Amino acid sequence: MRFWGSPWQPEFNEWAFNLPRGRPLAEKWAMIPEGVDVLVTHCPPLGIGDAGALPGRHGCADLLERVRRVRPRLHLFGHIHHDGGLWRDGGTTFANVTTWECERGPTVIRLEAASVTGEVVPPARSL
Numbered sequence: 096m097r098f099w100g101s102p103w104q105p106e107f108n109e110w111a112f113n114l115p116r117g118r119p120l121a122e123k124w125a126m127i128p129e130g131v132d133v134l135v136t137h138c139p140p141l142g143i144g145d146a147g148a149l150p151g152r153h154g155c156a157d158l159l160e161r162v163r164r165v166r167p168r169l170h171l172f173g174h175i176h177h178d179g180g181l182w183r184d185g186g187t188t189f190a191n192v193t194t195w196e197c198e199r200g201p202t203v204i205r206l207e208a209a210s211v212t213g214e215v216v217p218p219a220r221s222l
Contacts (some may be wrong), residue, residue, distance in 0.1 A: 096132045096206070097131045097132045098126060098131070098133045098134075098135065099131040099133075099134055099135070099167075100135035100136065101112050101123060101124075101126070101127070101135075101137070102135075102136075102137050103120060103123045103136070103137065104155070105120060105138060105155050105173060106176075107155075108174075109139045111197060112137065114219050115181065116155065116156075119157045120155060120157050120158070121161075123153075124157050124161040125161065126167050127161050127162075128172040129164060130165075132169065132206075133167060133168065133170075133206065134167040134170045134171070134190070135170075135174060136158065136171075136172045136208040137174050138153075138154060138155055138158065138172060138174045138175075139155070139157035139158075139174060139175055139178075139191055140154045140155060140156075140158045140162050140170070140189070140191075141155055141158070141159045142159065143159070143182050143189045144178045144179070144180060144182065144190075145169050145178060145191075146175065146177060147175045147176075147177050147178065148177055153174075153175055154175070160196050162189075165187070166185065166187055167187055168186065168187065168188065169190065169204065170188070170189045170190070170192055171192055171204075172190070173191060173192055174199060175191065175193070175221045176193045176195045177195070178191055178194065178222075179191045179192065179193050179194070179195055179199050181202065181204075185209055189195040192203060194210035
């Protein structure tokens with residue numbers, strides 16, 4: 096089982112590991128290796144688990160592009176506390192595993208040789 100992780104995120108307040116959207120972040124995402132089974136990032140990809148308190152989507156388009164190219168079995172992330180949950184798209188399961196200031200229970204994911212299953216609140220959604 097191969098894991099790979101990154102703390103980088105699109106600029107947000109003055110937090111650590113901020114980078115401007117576009118080329119600076121795309122260069123970080125290009126480092127995600129082919130053949131990774133589990134990808135762990137701080138931020139979500141665009142359109143998946145990235146709906147926050149402010150209008151619009153807050154995920155990263157370049158991250159989504161790289162994830163769709165690399166196709167990990169599981170992509171774990173957080174950052175956007177309002178949109179915890181589990182989604183499936185193609186062969187990748189996406190999980191925003193934030194606990195929303197400890198008000199949302201933990202996400203439990205079982206990763207086996209042939210499948211990825213999970214228990215989340217709310218239940219898994221398809222894209």
